[in-house]
Amino acid sequence: MSTTRPSAVIVLAAGDGTRMKSDLNKVxxxxxxxxxxxxxxxxxxxxxxxxxxxxxxxxxxQVVPMVRSTWPEAIIADQxxxxxxxxxxxxxxxxxxxxxxxxxxxxxxxTPLLTTTTLVALTTAHEGxxxxxxVLTARVPDPTGYGRILRDADGAVAGIIEHKxxxxxxxxxxxxxxxxxxxxxxSGIYAFDLAVLRTSLAQVTTDNAxxxxxxxxxxxxxxGAGGRVDSFSVEDPMEIEGINDKTQLARLGRELNAxxxxxxxxxxxxxxxxxxTTWVDVEVSIGRDTVVHPGCQLRxxxxxxxxxxxxxxxxxxxxxxxxxxxxxxxxxxxxxxGPNATVGPYSYLRPGTTLGARGKIGGFVETKNATIGDGAKxxxxxxxxxxxxxxxxxxxxxxxxxxxxxxxxxxxxxxxxAKTGSNNxxxxxVVIGDGAGTGGGTVVRGEVPPGxxxxxxxxxxxxxxxxQRKRPGTDQAQAAETxxxxxxxxxxxxxxxxxxxxxxx
Ligand code: UD1
Ligand code: CA
Numbered sequence: 001m002s003t004t005r006p007s008a009v010i011v012l013a014a015g016d017g018t019r020m021k022s023d024l025n026k027v028x029x030x031x032x033x034x035x036x037x038x039x040x041x042x043x044x045x046x047x048x049x050x051x052x053x054x055x056x057x058x059x060x061x062q063v064v065p066m067v068r069s070t071w072p073e074a075i076i077a078d079q080x081x082x083x084x085x086x087x088x089x090x091x092x093x094x095x096x097x098x099x100x101x102x103x104x105x106x107x108x109x110x111t112p113l114l115t116t117t118t119l120v121a122l123t124t125a126h127e128g129x130x131x132x133x134x135v136l137t138a139r140v141p142d143p144t145g146y147g148r149i150l151r152d153a154d155g156a157v158a159g160i161i162e163h164k165x166x167x168x169x170x171x172x173x174x175x176x177x178x179x180x181x182x183x184x185x186x187s188g189i190y191a192f193d194l195a196v197l198r199t200s201l202a203q204v205t206t207d208n209a210x211x212x213x214x215x216x217x218x219x220x221x222x223x224g225a226g227g228r229v230d231s232f233s234v235e236d237p238m239e240i241e242g243i244n245d246k247t248q249l250a251r252l253g254r255e256l257n258a259x260x261x262x263x264x265x266x267x268x269x270x271x272x273x274x275x276x277t278t279w280v281d282v283e284v285s286i287g288r289d290t291v292v293h294p295g296c297q298l299r300x301x302x303x304x305x306x307x308x309x310x311x312x313x314x315x316x317x318x319x320x321x322x323x324x325x326x327x328x329x330x331x332x333x334x335x336x337x338g339p340n341a342t343v344g345p346y347s348y349l350r351p352g353t354t355l356g357a358r359g360k361i362g363g364f365v366e367t368k369n370a371t372i373g374d375g376a377k378x379x380x381x382x383x384x385x386x387x388x389x390x391x392x393x394x395x396x397x398x399x400x401x402x403x404x405x406x407x408x409x410x411x412x413x414x415x416x417x418a419k420t421g422s423n424n425x426x427x428x429x430v431v432i433g434d435g436a437g438t439g440g441g442t443v444v445r446g447e448v449p450p451g452x453x454x455x456x457x458x459x460x461x462x463x464x465x466x467x468q469r470k471r472p473g474t475d476q477a478q479a480a481e482t483x484x485x486x487x488x489x490x491x492x493x494x495x496x497x498x499x500x501x502x503x504x505x
Contacts, residue, residue, distance in 0.1 A: 004124045007051065007102035007194060009044035010092040013037050013067075013109025014057035014079040019244045025059035026243065027109040028066060031253035032260060033281025033299055036243060037063060038070040039112035044105070045071045046116040047123070051100070053077050053092040054109070084212030085188070086204045093198060103127060104194045106215065110242045112252060113259075114189065118239055125232045126191035132227025133196065133219055135160070136189040138237040145244075146185035147216050149231060150176065157229045159220035160186045164209040184231075186216060187240035191232075196222050256282070269306075287323065305339070319349070322357075335367075338374070356391065370401075373416065385409075386428065390416030396440070398423040415450060 017026025027037035034042075037054070045052050053075040056063045060078070067074050077092040089106055096104075103123055107114060118136070126134035135157065137149055147160040161169070166179040200221040204213050223229045234240050243249050260280050264270040269288035272278050279297045286292065287306030295313040298304065302316045305323035310316070312329065319332040327337060328344035334351035337343055341359045352369035355361055359372050362379035370384045373391035378384055380397035386409050387401050393414055401412050402425050412426045415434035425443045432438070433450030441457040448454035467480040 004120060004127060005047050006049045006105045006119075006123045006191070007100055008096055009047060009049045009052050009105040009107060009119070010077075010089055011037070011040050011044050011052070011054045011107050011109050012085055012088045012092075013040070013063060014055045014088050014091075015110075016058045017110070017244070020246065020249075022246070025063060028059065028062055029243070029249055031112055031249065032256045033283060034112075035066050035070075036112045037066055037109040040107055040109045040114065041067060041070050041074060043114050043116050043119060044107055045074070047105070047119050049105070051075060051096055053095055055079050055088040055092045082206075082213055084206065084210070085215035086201055086213035086217060089197070089215050090201045090213070093194075093201070096194075101194055104192050104197060106188075106190050106192065108188050108242055110244070111187075111189070111240060112243065113239045113241065113256060115239060118234055119189075122189070122191050122232050126230075129230055130228060131191070131230050132193045132222045132225075133229045134191040134232050135219065135229075136187040136234055136240060137184055137231045138187060138234050138240055139183050140185055140237055141183070143183050143185045147188070148179050148182035149184040149186060150179065150182070151184075157219065157231050158223065160216035162209065162214065162216065168209055187234065188215075188242065189240060190215075192218070193227070196225075196227055200225070260284075314344070387412045387414070387426075389414045390418065390434065392417040394419050396420050396422035396424055396438075400425045402427045 013027045020026040028035050041054065052071060052073065054067050055077045057079040064076055067076065075095050077095040079088050079091045103126055105119055105123065122134060122136055145163050147162045148166055150158045150161055152158045161176050161179045166176060169176040170180050197218060200218040203221050204217045206213050208214060219229050238255055241252060243252055257279055258275060260282055261272050261275045261278060264280065264286050265272055268286060270286035271289060271291045273292065274294035277294045278292055281299045283301055284298045285303045287304060287308065290304050290306055290308040290310065293311030296311040297315045299316065300318040302319050304310060304321040307324045308321055309326040314327055314329060315331045317333045319335045321327055321337045322339040324340040325337045326342045330344040330347050330349065332349035335349035335353040337355050338357040338359055340357060341355045343349065343355065343361045344363065346364050347361050348366045349361065350366065350368035353367040354371045356372060356374035356376060358375045360377040360379060361367060361372065364381045365378050366383045368385045370387040372378060372389045373393065375391050376389045376393045378395045382395060382399045384401050386403040389395065393416060399420060403409050403412065410428035412428045412430040414432040415436065417434060418432050418436045420432065420438045421440040421442055423441045424438055427443060427445045430444050431447045432444065433448060435451045436448045437453045438444060438448060439453065439455035439457060442454055443456045444454055468477050471477045
């Protein structure tokens with residue numbers, strides 16, 4: 001790539017975006033996990049232009065913080081009551097150093113697929129040809145709504161006519177009566193010589209169908225003043241597509257997703273089995289030979305290592321998955337899954353969940369604010385909240401960490417290589433020592449010391465013949481009546497408790 005960089009880039013983002021029909025300003029809608037204005041701003045900033053300015057007006061109190069969080073050095077320019085893209089560019093120019101010269105690019109806050117590569121190529125072409133203005137153009141099957149590129153008899157760019165003005169010209173006849181049929185459109189993205197832009201904008205009027213100060217008028221003015229005006233055509237028309245309504249938001253969102261998946265497969269060696277049902281945000285990373293099964297969403301700052309299995313039907317939000325781990329039919333938010341660990345199916349990892357190397361969170365388990373050590377397992381049907389579980393410990397099926405007393409949250413700390421029984425309740429605060437155990441159905445309050453067995457369920461009480469007496473005439477009583485007699489010697493448990501009952505594997 002050439003090292004040409006513009007002196008400044010201006011991103012126009014002051015518009016109301018009424019066609020979006022939304023309470024949220026248009027440029028704050030997101031695709032690929034990033035707002036439209038942030039996409040535009042990053043493409044601009046990555047040209048390494050020393051000055052990046054954003055023109056704002058509508059929803060200023062939300063747009064400005066978004067701009068600042070994306071690119072803190074961005075210059076904020078406020079547009080006044082005069083409407084139009086020309087005025088928006090002029091307001092930004094007023095915020096740039098008065099002695100600045102060279103090339104200034106103008107882009108839009110609602111055009112999210114535009115790349116830095118294209119902006120640099122535009123700058124290089126513009127400066128190479130010594131142009132006053134270079135407009136980025138494309139030929140499209142349906143030019144409705146776009147400004148049309150007017151060319152003179154020699155084929156040189158003569159100016160731009162807005163769609164509404166072309167319709168008016170068609171209705172009235174005369175000059176530009178056929179302009180509506182022109183399929184070469186103005187992307188709205190330009191490279192200008194800064195001095196030319198300044199002097200030309202001062203001459204732009206609001207004498208047009210929309211009563212606005214059009215940036216497009218600068219082309220004819222610059223040409224009239226003897227400047228070279230030329231076009232640069234973009235290779236991929238999707239790059240210049242602006243978002244005006246929610247159908248375009250969906251369409252460009254899908255396109256960005258497809259591009260993200262292509263990059264992850266081609267450059268990073270991820271295996272994405274079904275791109276049509278896989279949604280991955282732009283900041284997500286996926287390692288080599290990791291298989292992403294159908295129906296997954298990887299969002300935010302999620303990172304997945306190499307050689308992992310993700311999905312099917314898994315959503316990971318701001319979650320880290322280390323090499324070799326497997327996460328199946330799971331919803332995870334702000335969680336960390338260690339190397340070669342396994343999660344799911346059907347589990348919910350809430351913020352603050354950390355699963356150690358080779359650890360296991362099995363089926364139908366919810367975890368929150370829980371550190372589960374290396375090789376530790378929570379295999380079945382449990383809630384683990386505000387907990388620390390040591391390495392190699394196994395938690396029995398159906399265990400509830402009762403962390404909330406209705407007012408405060410309390411913690412449960414379990415040591416290493418402990419084995420707790422099935423259907424336990426840990427009424428926090430609870431401490432269970434290294435190598436300790438609990439019996440099935442135990443309710444633990446307080447502490448079980450290292451190596452001890454905690455048991456709270458009483459011995460089994462037998463009331464003989466209950467069904468026949470209390471439920472006479474029912475199928476239950478009938479079954480009791482005809483039951484095979486109990487074996488002569490019923491097995492007596494060694495401990496007054498049953499085992500965990502769950503498969504500890
Ligand atoms: C504009 C162009 C049109 C081009 C099209 C490409 C003009 C007059 N027309 O039309 O030739 O084909 O883009 O998409 O330039 N904005 C402001 N302040 C304003 C008005 C707009 O900052 O007062 C910003 C908007 O936030 C948006 C961008 O400028 O990011 C474009 O505005 P929009 O109203 O969508 O322009 P179009 O009518 O689409
Ligand atoms: Ca537009």
